Amino acid sequence: MSRAALVIICDFLLISLLSLANFEEPARQAPPPQTAGVDARAVSNLVEVMQQALEQERLERARAQEKLTEAERALQNREQLLAEREKQVEEKEQSLQEIERRARELAQERERLRQATEAARRQLEQLQQQQAEAEKQIQELSTSLRVASAEASITKEQSEAIQKELAARRAEVERLQQQMAELEAVRRKAEEEKQRYQIELTRVETEAAIVREQLDENRKLVQTLNVEKAELRQHAATLAQGVGKLAEETTKLRTNLAESVETLAAKSEAIKTEILQAQPLAPNTIFNEFLTNSLQSAFRARRTSTFGDIKTEPACRTVLFTDGTNTFALYHLDSTPLGSVPNPVDWEIITGSLGRGLNHFPLSELQLTALDPRLVVAPLTPEVVTNLQVKVYPLAKDPFRFQQAVVVGAKHDYYGEVEFSLDPDNPAYLKMQRKPIGGLFSGSLPSRGDLVFTRHGELLGLMVNDNYCLLLQRLPVTRKVRLGPGMANQPTAQIMTQLARQLESLPGKFR
Numbered sequence: 001m002s003r004a005a006l007v008i009i010c011d012f013l014l015i016s017l018l019s020l021a022n023f024e025e026p027a028r029q030a031p032p033p034q035t036a037g038v039d040a041r042a043v044s045n046l047v048e049v050m051q052q053a054l055e056q057e058r059l060e061r062a063r064a065q066e067k068l069t070e071a072e073r074a075l076q077n078r079e080q081l082l083a084e085r086e087k088q089v090e091e092k093e094q095s096l097q098e099i100e101r102r103a104r105e106l107a108q109e110r111e112r113l114r115q116a117t118e119a120a121r122r123q124l125e126q127l128q129q130q131q132a133e134a135e136k137q138i139q140e141l142s143t144s145l146r147v148a149s150a151e152a153s154i155t156k157e158q159s160e161a162i163q164k165e166l167a168a169r170r171a172e173v174e175r176l177q178q179q180m181a182e183l184e185a186v187r188r189k190a191e192e193e194k195q196r197y198q199i200e201l202t203r204v205e206t207e208a209a210i211v212r213e214q215l216d217e218n219r220k221l222v223q224t225l226n227v228e229k230a231e232l233r234q235h236a237a238t239l240a241q242g243v244g245k246l247a248e249e250t251t252k253l254r255t256n257l258a259e260s261v262e263t264l265a266a267k268s269e270a271i272k273t274e275i276l277q278a279q280p281l282a283p284n285t286i287f288n289e290f291l292t293n294s295l296q297s298a299f300r301a302r303r304t305s306t307f308g309d310i311k312t313e314p315a316c317r318t319v320l321f322t323d324g325t326n327t328f329a330l331y332h333l334d335s336t337p338l339g340s341v342p343n344p345v346d347w348e349i350i351t352g353s354l355g356r357g358l359n360h361f362p363l364s365e366l367q368l369t370a371l372d373p374r375l376v377v378a379p380l381t382p383e384v385v386t387n388l389q390v391k392v393y394p395l396a397k398d399p400f401r402f403q404q405a406v407v408v409g410a411k412h413d414y415y416g417e418v419e420f421s422l423d424p425d426n427p428a429y430l431k432m433q434r435k436p437i438g439g440l441f442s443g444s445l446p447s448r449g450d451l452v453f454t455r456h457g458e459l460l461g462l463m464v465n466d467n468y469c470l471l472l473q474r475l476p477v478t479r480k481v482r483l484g485p486g487m488a489n490q491p492t493a494q495i496m497t498q499l500a501r502q503l504e505s506l507p508g509k510f511r
Contacts, residue, residue, distance in 0.1 A: 009049055074358050092215050099208040106201040110194065117190045124183045131176045138169050280455030286406045287415040289457060293391040294319055297329060297354045297363075301337030301347045314340040316410050318354075319451065320385065321393040321459045323475055327385050328377040329354055329363070330462060330472075332410070332449035333499065336366060336376055337492075338481070344493035344500075352378065352483050355388060368479040368495075371428060372510075373502040374464045377475060393459040395472050402455045407432070407446040407463070416445050418452075420469065429510060430461065430469040468510055 141162060298315040316335040320327055333339035337350050352363035363378045385392065400422070408415045414437055420430045432452070434444045446452070450463040461469040481490060503511055 013045065013049075071358055089215070092211055096208065096211045096215065099204055099211060103201065103204045103208060106197055106204060110197050110201065113190055113194045113197065117187060117194065120183055120187050120190065124180060124187070127176055127180050127183065131173060131180070134169055134173045134176065138166065138173065141166050141169065280402060281457050283406045283415060283417050286453050286455075286457050287408055289391070290319065290408050290415075290451070290453075293393075295329070295354050295388065295390060296356060296360075297331070297335075297352065299335075299337050299340075299350065299352045301345075301350045303345055303348045310341075310345060312337050312340045316449065318410065319393055319459070320380065320388070320390060321395060321472070323395060327380045327382070327392055328367075328475070329380060330451070330459075331366075331376040331378065332462060332464070333374040333376055335410070335449060338366070338376070338496055338499065339374070344496035346491060346493040347487075350481070350483050350487055350492070354378070354380075354384075359387075361387065363483050365483055366481045367475075367477045368481070368499070370476040370478045371472075372464055372470045372506075373499040375462060375470055375472075393453075393457075396454045396456075396458040396460045399454060399460055399471060404455060405430075405432070405460055405469075406453045406455065408451045408453065409445070409447065410449045410451055414445060418446060423468075426507070426510070428471050428473075429464075430471055432463070432467060432469050434467065465511065 144162065294317045296315065297318050298313065300311070300313050302309055302311040304310075314335050314337065316331065318329050318331060318335075320329055322328070336352075337347060352366070353360040354363060355361050361380075361384045365379065367377050367379060369375050369377065380388075404417050404419050406415060407418050416435060416437060418435060419433045421433075423429050423431055430452075432446050434446065436444050444466075446463045446466065446469070448463055448465050452460040452463060452469045454460045459472060461471045464470045479495065481487070481492070481495065
């Protein structure tokens with residue numbers, strides 16, 4: 001039971017009690033029992049009605065609390081999922097950094113082993129050279145000894161000296177051979193360590209490649225762009241190193257080619273534009289696009305009074321459009337708390353949301369324009385527009401190219417092609433030809449609050465009443481109404497009164 005019905009019932013019961021009451025000086029005798037019975041039944045009915053209303057209000061609040069709890073739970077799940085994904089990305093990046101650090105250390109160790117191996121190889125070559133020289137000397141001494149023995153002209157002391165020198169030379173050769181064996185062992189050990197480090201480096205590089213492949217899923221687009229940019233820069237640097245004359249000729253050829261491409265692109269775009277302008281879209285296509293890109297918008301306004309809370313919760317479907325600079329959501333005044341009640345009210349709180357399903361975003365303010373007091377827009381930030389993932393309609397560039405427009409119902413699923421004509425005295429308004437519609441929503445279109453599109457699918461305007469469409473062009477803002485917690489101390493009743501006066505000042509056919 002609504003509060004309005006409750007107030008009417010209470011008023012009726014109060015009038016009944018007053019009609020049965022006796023305001024004259026009461027007599028000495030006891031009052032008739034019938035009057036007391038009527039009063040008791042009236043009070044009992046009043047209490048029962050109030051209890052039913054309170055119980056229904058409690059149920060409505062419980063249902064609203066359940067919906068709020070479900071929405072908060074869904075939001076927490078999404079935030080938790082996002083946090084887990086961010087944590088996984090951070091862990092993968094840290095793992096990649098650790099692997100890259102290990103790869104650098106292994107590369108440095110491999111370089112150190114290569115240098116040590118190279119030094120050992122050079123030392124081994126020197127020892128081999130010394131060994132060859134020692135063997136040569138031994139051969140020479142042996143030859144000298146044989147010659148001396150043959151000639152028998154050397155003394156015994158000379159022979160012993162030669163034998164000692166020969167033994168020393170042989171000992172030196174043995175020592176050199178031992179050093180060569182030790183160096184060979186060191187070289188083999190270095191080769192084994194080199195192979196081991198090479199295997200470890202290969203394993204680390206393989207792990208790094210796997211981690212990079214996993215990270216590429218999240219940064220693939222950025223890496224691709226960076227690679228292409230680097231390739232273009234490298235290619236440009238390579239070409240810049242060529243012969244000056246060839247570079248100048250290449251620059252000229254590129255300039256000519258770019259001009260030709262731009263000219264061809266401009267001609268192609270012009271031809272495409274002409275073709276699109278010559279072939280309008282079907283109403284079915286425009287309506288299907290509207291269903292794909294339309295958003296649900298809801299407002300809630302409340303004020304506490306002596307007889308209970310006054311509130312309104314208007315809702316409608318709308319689309320996003322841009323004036324070339326900013327993006328807005330479009331509303332008729334009657335679809336907002338500023339026009340959904342018959343009398344001006346100083347609302348204590350007004351909230352608004354826009355979106356689909358659970359993916360809703362709060363509105364920060366409503367803007368009133370100088371075009372018409374019934375035109376209301378809500379500005380949106382680029383982040384919200386991106387998250388909504390719907391088409392942003394452009395305003396009509398040539399609104400009078402076709403004699404027909406497509407009207408789409410903002411509250412019901414009806415649409416149709418409607419002819420319109422210009423108003424010579426008021427070019428901002430288009431007179432729409434009404435036509436009957438059948439089916440579930442029998443009646444006529446267009447209706448107040450409907451959206452009007454051109455045959456190209458551009459946003460033409462908003463139906464301010466059942467006969468006239470307001471043409472949307474520039475949007476001069478006259479007043480801003482903050483929503484949510486920041487709307488305190490805003491005289492909404494005064495704003496609603498001013499809007500009503502502006503509407504009364506318009507010609508009768510536009511009201």
